Amino acid sequence: MSFKHTIEAMELLDDPGITGQAVAEAIRSARTPDVAVSVQTVSSPRGRTDFLKVVVPGSSGKSRGGNAPTLGIIGQLGGVGARPVQIGLVSDADGAIAVVAASLKLRSMLKKGDILAGDVILTTHICPSSPVIPHDPVPFMGSPVDMEEMNRHMVDAGMDAVLSIDTTRGNRIINHKGFAISPTVKEGWILRISEDLLDIMAITTGKPPVTFPITMQDITPYGNDVYHLNSIMQPATATASPVVGVAVTSETVVPGCATGANHAADIDDVVRFVIEVAKSFGEGKCRFYDPVEFDRLVALYGRMNRLQR
Numbered sequence: 243m244s245f246k247h248t249i250e251a252m253e254l255l256d257d258p259g260i261t262g263q264a265v266a267e268a269i270r271s272a273r274t275p276d277v278a279v280s281v282q283t284v285s286s287p288r289g290r291t292d293f294l295k296v297v298v299p300g301s302s303g304k305s306r307g308g309n310a311p312t313l314g315i316i317g318q319l320g321g322v323g324a325r326p327v328q329i330g331l332v333s334d335a336d337g338a339i340a341v342v343a344a345s346l347k348l349r350s351m352l353k354k355g356d357i358l359a360g361d362v363i364l365t366t367h368i369c370p371s372s373p374v375i376p377h378d379p380v381p382f383m384g385s386p387v388d389m390e391e392m393n394r395h396m397v398d399a400g401m402d403a404v405l406s407i408d409t410t411r412g413n414r415i416i417n418h419k420g421f422a423i424s425p426t427v428k429e430g431w432i433l434r435i436s437e438d439l440l441d442i443m444a445i446t447t448g449k450p451p452v453t454f455p456i457t458m459q460d461i462t463p464y465g466n467d468v469y470h471l472n473s474i475m476q477p478a479t480a481t482a483s484p485v486v487g488v489a490v491t492s493e494t495v496v497p498g499c500a501t502g503a504n505h506a507a508d509i510d511d512v513v514r515f516v517i518e519v520a521k522s523f524g525e526g527k528c529r530f531y532d533p534v535e536f537d538r539l540v541a542l543y544g545r546m547n548r549l550q551r
Contacts, residue, residue: 244347244517248510251342255322255368256331262292262368269296269345274353278305279345282395289386291321291369293395296345298352300524303361304400310360313520314401316477317341317365318408320383321372324499328374333503334383336409336490336512341366343513348520360524365396380412380497382472389464389473393480403484403523403530405516408474410489411496411503415454415471419505421512422452424487426531427461427478430546431539438528439486439519446515454489462549472498479550484530488512 262281278297302308317337373384426433443451478485522528
């Protein structure tokens with residue numbers, strides 16, 4: 243069970259003085275030497291944030307000389323807090339909470355001897371005082387650094403597939419409380435939704451799987467003056483690996499800067515989902531896309547990676 247770790251992650255991050263180093267120490271506290279944790283601080287005129295990277299080795303993972311595929315889990319967000327404008331953990335923090343909770347759970351599993359086949363790379367960033375920016379229909383959380391800089395630190399070249407977790411409540415597109423997954427995006431192509439991911443979602447939630455639509459605008463880089471649902475698909479602009487968005491959702495429109503809006507049960511569903519995906523993906527039992535069909539599309543219609551620029 244990961245619920246304890248989700249609560250621990252929420253309590254840890256709900257602190258005006260929280261830093262990436264403090265989170266790293268919490269993950270290292272179990273004295274599991276194989277888990278590599280690193281933090282890099284980046285500053286700009288808008289503030290500073292700490293990028294966190296956790297590498298959990300698999301029994302046949304590349305970090306140990308194996309060839310099992312590596313899953314990337316990215317906690318996408320602007321910030322965990324909007325101080326001094328808002329006091330407390332903001333709605334936008336769900337991605338960071340899920341990544342920290344999953345790191346704590348995977349660390350615990352490794353220490354007990356439950357080792358996944360493939361490596362798992364988890365990344366996010368920790369900022370308790372991010373700016374608030376205007377957005378329709380409700381304000382978004384900004385970030386101390388731009389999206390290109392965020393991708394540089396959170397999208398790792400070793401990720402063979404990526405789950406991008408992001409709070410996605412500030413819209414009228416998804417009217418479901420819990421989480422939803424997107425179609426797979428690879429090199430500018432929006433592909434069909436993975437059947438394997440739908441199966442895992444149904445098993446971990448005990449409910450029919452829920453999906454959400456994305457548009458061509460959503461898979462283009464920020465800063466091009468076109469509308470984006472939010473930043474959930476931005477990792478797809480920085481990698482050739484397949485990317486799936488994992489959106490933490492609500493039935494009502496909730497601003498990203500709202501406090502008191504983080505639901506532990508929903509985030510824990512996400513944590514269990516990404517861990518089950520990591521188990522199956524490392525064993526070669528979970529496909530994000532059909533490579534034969536992808537090659538057919540490229541042969542017929544050409545490459546679409548210009549949309550990544």
